[in-house]
Amino acid sequence: MSLKEKLVSSFMAFEDTVDVHSSVHDIRTEAIKTFEAEGFPSKRQEDWKYTSLNSILKHDYSVFPKHDNDIEFKDVKKYFIHEIDAYKIIFIDGKYASHLSQTTHDGLDVCLMSAALTKPKYKVIIDNYFNKIAKKDGLSSLNTAFSMEGAYINIPKNKVVEKPIQIIHFSTGNEAAVMLQPRNLIVVNENSHVQIIERHQSLTDNPVLTNSVTEIFANKRAIVDYYKIQNDRQSASLIDNTFINQKQESLAKVHTFSFGGKLIRNNLEFYQNGERIDSTMKGITIIGDKQHVDHNTLVHHIEPNCESHQDYKGIFDDSSTGVFNGKVVVEKLAQKTNAFQANNNILISDKASINTKPQLEIFADDVKCSHGCTIGQLDESAMFYLRSRGIPEKEARALLMFAFSNNVLDSVKIPEIKNRITKIIANKLGVNIGFDL
């Protein structure tokens, strides 16, 4: 039985565990039909030309992890940004782990999707927002069909949430292979500000496939800072589908740090429904071995006077492969749009490769849109400069790679995240250069 068949037939078993008379379930039923019709994407589709899921779909994943698995905080502390006080929504093999979490209903909701989808008091929000912006393609529909658990965050008007919110999905590997489908909904109302850190972490080398969907609504003048730390084991693969709907004057920024995992596909889409909106997405990808990271972005400029900024840096070693596919659509109404896109890459090994493709579809006539992509090697003159100062080749290489990706870190507003990322980078590059980068 293929994974697709297994999933489709599991849906009936899933229905035994949920309220089939709810409006949410109508959405699920619709979604499983879409998945059944579309299935997993193949390389024949334009958007998937350079990323094949075949190697990760072949495992016999358990779709509903059976055990209640437990882990102790001390064993996983390092995956938290533990230096700072934060709200935490933590899952182990898809199940909520209350002892690792710190949720709240005090003036804001930082809690669970399972509660939001079932309790009457959340019904209005769910009716207004759930599955309203997620794409109706095969993968997102698959997630929607099985949507039950994940993070639910609702920030009321005029609220600056001081503490960041960490969402971490652990997988224990207690079953041979696990597929996880977390579903997150984040609503940030007028004038509010929130910072969110998301991470998926497997704790053993058993295969894990995560197909996650996150819907984010940034209402009028809201500010959303979202950090994705992707530094998982090489047995874990992640398909991250994140959709952001922005209202006027809102500001949404997503940083994606991709250092680990077997295969990562980031589908990141921004929809600008209002004027004077700013959408920013930045990324650093540093991979090696046979790792594969694919960034597929979309900014949809719908109304006038908005901006978007994209800046992705990639460093590829060994036989790793990267994809950057950045689409910017500027509708006819969206005059005075400023859209910038940059994708710069360094290939360290002859066997590494990157496919980078900007796609601009512009229907307005008074806009500023720029895009640029580069693929190169490390600058030999710069290497000589550092080495002539007594810095050995490996350390010199690391310093240059750090310098190359540095401007992406400039916009990280939480210093502890910046420290963490620079440490991961230094570790990844195998150097200790005597100071915190």
Place this chain on the structure above:
Amino acid sequence: MLKINNLHASIEDKAILKGINLEVKAGEVHAIMGPNGSGKSTLASVIAGKEEYEITEGNIFLEGEDIEELAAEERAHKGVFLSFQYPIEIPGVSVTNFIKTAINETRKAKGLDDMPAKDMLKMIREKSELLEIDRKFLSRSLNQGFSGGEKKRNEIFQMAMLEPKLAILDETDSGLDIDALRIVANGVNKLKSKDNAVIVITHYQRLLDYIVPDFVHVLLNGKIVKSGGKELAHELEAKGYDWIKEEVNA
């Protein structure tokens, strides 16, 4: 200190240096002058160990040791320093962190522990005062957005921190206004001692008014064609290089 015998070097099969002989003793200042394309910067890069150049013949000895097989960083650890004509920008790495890394890597190569932070700070303070560099400058990203003068001053600051035995200044005067030139030259002069040596590579005699050479060599088409005292620099300034070319051709 430095002894170069019949040095030939080429890049991508194009011969640039065609038989250089040069001896620099401790305590001496040598100037190497010559028109564009004569091989001055190549000579500097070859001594410092740039890998793109292939040494096809000859030897380079530093304190009696043949160094041509050594990597650039190993030569640096042995006391060779090159001040670059075009220093490289390194965003995100401050001047201070960069120099700390360079010093501690050199110490590591010699089997020493890192320099204690207190000593490092003291040294940074002393050397930055010498070059009239202010604190704010030290926390900026290395060479990023620096003016021409700031870049060169920063090169000499690094030289002051690394205390090389042999310093090669490649076109350190280019892009400097007269005040910056004076500060840089003053720094070099204060760092000079009977135990180290300096090679100044320049187009113009201007810098040599401040850093007074013991010997001046004229490099032409990959060879040293004439050597003399500091008066040779004045003669070149007044008469250009054509008369030397004629002398060589005759």
